[in-house]
Amino acid sequence: MALATIGNSEFDRDTAVVRRAPGVYDAHLAAGWTIAQAVNGGYLLALVGRALGDALPHPDPSSVTAHYLTASVPGPAVIRTEVVRTGRTMSTGTATLVQFTEDGTEIERLRVLAAYGDLDALPDDVRTSAKPPAIPPREHCPGPDSAPGGRASVPGGTSFAERIALRLDPATAGWAVGAPSGKGEIRGWFGLADGREPDPLSLLLTVDALPPTAFELGLSGWVPTVELTAHVRRRPAPGPLRVALTTRNLAGGFLEEDAEVWDSADRLVAQARQLARVRLTG
Structure with missing residues (x-):
């Protein structure tokens, strides 16, 4: 079976937007990207990111900050964008994603502030102490089908899991067999299930x-x-990505989660930090 390509994949079709008027886009939140009936936050970020990429004069997301106001559900949505500032190398815009109830009441789901630039124009100079995460080879890392009960046992159901190619570092997959490590770390190999190669827009999905x-x-x-908040640092090389998530502090029912995404050329191509709520029961 031929692999999907950038611009011709399920991810691209499901993040498509149609410009209705200047700055206003129609979209459809696809049911395949849901977790526990709610649409995945990274998918939403990529969807809004595509609309901003059309509205702004620069092509690539550099910094994207999203506040998730209410849980999104599959179905029609409207994205409204505004160009805040346009410069020579970067532009800034805002976006809101809204949905409507059966009686026509508008509900805002997501509000975004983003800076866009041109990743191909960045200098090659890199000075870093960051190192790629140490993850066993992909063939030694379990996927969703390796969990007891298969994909159906993965928290949140199978829809989202069927659209990604995820293999977790066994050292951070103890939760799947009832033996969590307690360290607050998740690492794994990541790609899209249909073989589409990564690009800056799909990195917005990857971080979440x-x-x-x-x-x-x-x-x-x-x-x-x-x-x-996601930072896209480089255009990723073809091939699988390595993702490392860490949290150091859970307090008051909230935790922070830091993400690093590394490409097949051992380059740090994206970073993110999020604040999330947790249910404090085992």
Whole structure:
């Protein structure tokens, strides 16, 4: 079977937007990207990111901050964008994603502030102390089908899991067999199930696509994102991505989660931090 390509994949079709008027876009939130009946936050970020990429003069997301106001559901949505500032190398815009109830009441789901630039124009100079996460080879890392009961046993159901190619580091997958490590770390290999290669837009999905670190802390249930900021640092090379999530502090029913995304050329291509709520029962 031929692999999907950028621009011709399920991800691209499901993040498509149609410009209705200047700055206003129609979209459809696809049911396949849901977790526990709510639409995944990374998918929403990519969807809004596509609309902003059309509205702004620069092509690539650099910094995208989203506040998740209410849980999104599959179905029609409207994205409204505004160009805040346009410069020579970067532009800034805002976006809101809204849905409507049966009686026509508008509900705002997501509010975004983003800076866009041109990743291909960045200098090659890199000075970093960051190192790629140490993850066993993909063939030694379990996927959703390896969990007891298969994909159906993955928290949140199978819809989202069927659209990604995820293999977790066994050292951070104890939660799947009832033996969480308690360390607040999740690491794994990531890609899209249809073989589409990563690009800057799909990185917005990637930073919020792994199981939450709360699972390795021995907690279960939905972990809704309150706020997420993603930084896209480089255009990723073809091939699987390595993703590392960590949390250092769970307090008052909230935790922070830091994400690093590394490409097949051992480059740090995206980072993110989010604040999420957790259910404090095992």
